[in-house]
Amino acid sequence: MAENNYREYHPVDLDNKQVDDLLVTCSDHRFQRAFEAVAQNRDLERADKIVFPAPAQNIANGVLIPTIEKLQSLHAFSTVSVYDHLYCGGTDYEGASAEEEMILIHQRKQVAAINAIHEVMPEMTVITYVVGVEEIVSATDSRILSYV
């Protein structure tokens, strides 16, 4: 195989395929560092990773469900974490502009996402966050399904 002088990195362990978690976050470049910080605080540095616009909305409407099912069959994770963020261009805010209204809409979409995942993977633990400009503004855990 041809090689060049591009960047080298710590060698990848190709046999280490199993993970406990799938992390689903948004594509928006402005929030990538915030998503990383939240994930690091929850020891989610090694996880399957889907990054896609408006993650909860696109799980709830079924767009990402086949991808999640495929990855689960390959890597056998037991927890899905979904990070939305405020001021998301891909999320349908139904005309809302106040942060409190946006949070409520994200919460509704995240509960719908949990239900969509549980339709095909009933035992899956699903944890969701809404990431704000400076801090997490909402969290949901399918094991207790309550907001904080």
Place this chain on the structure above:
Amino acid sequence: MYNPVDLNKKKAGALVIHCADPRFQAAYRSVTDGLRVYHDLLAVPGASKAVVDNLSIIDYIKLLASFHHFETIHILDHVDCGAFGPVDNELSEHAKMLAEATRKINRAMPKLKVIPHLLDERQELTVEV
């Protein structure tokens, strides 16, 4: 908890498309850090194969481009990819898929520059498309 997000920084330097595979996340991060641009990100199984096979992914790329006005897309494939399955020649198979993904993007968004990458266990490889 984290550095405040600058909501006014709308323009992204690039879009990066890479695979979901947990084994290569650190390698992807190493390569994308080297790009030295704030970038939108799409992480989907197969990267170039997802662009070729997924009928709706172009619409999502257009959506992101309309929001964040990037002019370059980096597609990062990796060897031993479950979405590709077993292949006889990693370099040629990925080169073909990266070329097809580039053509598909350029048909939809002719002004965008697409840069292909292929990562093996230790380093990025040269891939001609």
